[in-house]
Amino acid sequence: MTATIIDGKAAAATLRADIAVEVARFAAATGRSPGLAVVLVGEDPASAVYVRSKGKATVEAGMESFEHRLPADTSEAELLALVDTLNGDPAVDGILVQLPLPPQIDADKVITRIDPDKDVDGFHPVNAGRLATGLPGFVPCTPYGCLMLLRSQLGSLSGKSAVVIGRSNIVGKPMALLLLGDSCTVTIAHSRTVDLPAIVRQADIVVAAVGRAEMVKGDWLKPGACVIDVGINRVEGSERGKTKLVGDVDFASASGVAGAITPVPGGVGPMTIACLIRNTLVSAARRDGFTLESAS
Numbered sequence: 001m002t003a004t005i006i007d008g009k010a011a012a013a014t015l016r017a018d019i020a021v022e023v024a025r026f027a028a029a030t031g032r033s034p035g036l037a038v039v040l041v042g043e044d045p046a047s048a049v050y051v052r053s054k055g056k057a058t059v060e061a062g063m064e065s066f067e068h069r070l071p072a073d074t075s076e077a078e079l080l081a082l083v084d085t086l087n088g089d090p091a092v093d094g095i096l097v098q099l100p101l102p103p104q105i106d107a108d109k110v111i112t113r114i115d116p117d118k119d120v121d122g123f124h125p126v127n128a129g130r131l132a133t134g135l136p137g138f139v140p141c142t143p144y145g146c147l148m149l150l151r152s153q154l155g156s157l158s159g160k161s162a163v164v165i166g167r168s169n170i171v172g173k174p175m176a177l178l179l180l181g182d183s184c185t186v187t188i189a190h191s192r193t194v195d196l197p198a199i200v201r202q203a204d205i206v207v208a209a210v211g212r213a214e215m216v217k218g219d220w221l222k223p224g225a226c227v228i229d230v231g232i233n234r235v236e237g238s239e240r241g242k243t244k245l246v247g248d249v250d251f252a253s254a255s256g257v258a259g260a261i262t263p264v265p266g267g268v269g270p271m272t273i274a275c276l277i278r279n280t281l282v283s284a285a286r287r288d289g290f291t292l293e294s295a296s
């Protein structure tokens, strides 16, 4: 193995410590703590784990966590009514509705109902438009976390050639826009891309957000490339009956060619939650006209 391992866990811990300092300053100046409301509909076990980790990180940063757990048969109207209440609640700076939602609820309708200035997930079309046009707004947490890791590993990204594999609204598209904002030359690849390995081989920066276990191989990479693996895939482990998490990049072969690479787990995942907490702090600061010194 030649690649530097990018330690997302350590980077996230540093960011969260910075945020906690800013939260204390905010609370001293305004007499209140930033608040994040997280809504979980149904019992999906993976979603329940994410919601628990988000609540824990919020409290650890000194913020208020408001958890709303609704039954799986909640109607769309009931969920929209809760979103309206949270939009109007002055103690709530950020609203996150955990996806996926049960089939009777239109997720787009719910996301669009969230006040864009409390949309700390950055999924509202207004925030997507702000990102596309370079206006201040909220950027989705996973790609923002990836950008932070890239900047800390590489310094300036200007002029670098970047390939983003995946074009979802949650990861691929905002990632590409963020890299463009940092003056990379960006290619977005997807399931219809012809000769993906040849395209990836040209990249100084590769971000894999595909959802296919270990798809990107070491011999696809330009030697020395910086590889960010967003994928979270559960596969069978070496012991029978046990599963393990792997990324979208074949770590064993890629780490022999890349200059730097994020592991799975311990890479992008911890940064996602840290960026959510950061967005909530930024929202509170904007709403109260408070100037942040760091963590922005």
Ligand code: NDP
Binding pocket: 142, 165, 166, 167, 168, 169, 170, 171, 172, 189, 190, 191, 192, 193, 196, 209, 210, 211, 212, 230, 231, 232, 233, 268, 269, 272
């Ligand atoms: P989506 O399923 O929404 O998007 C996957 C993208 O990959 C699509 O654009 C699809 O192309 C593309 N794709 C699929 N197969 C191929 C292929 N063979 N070659 C090239 N491109 C392909 O997934 P998400 O963006 O939501 O998530 C991607 C991964 O990141 C998942 O593993 C997910 O679990 C993980 N994730 C991790 C997070 C974290 O915190 N670490 C947060 C969010 C997601 P097309 O558009 O043509 O169908």
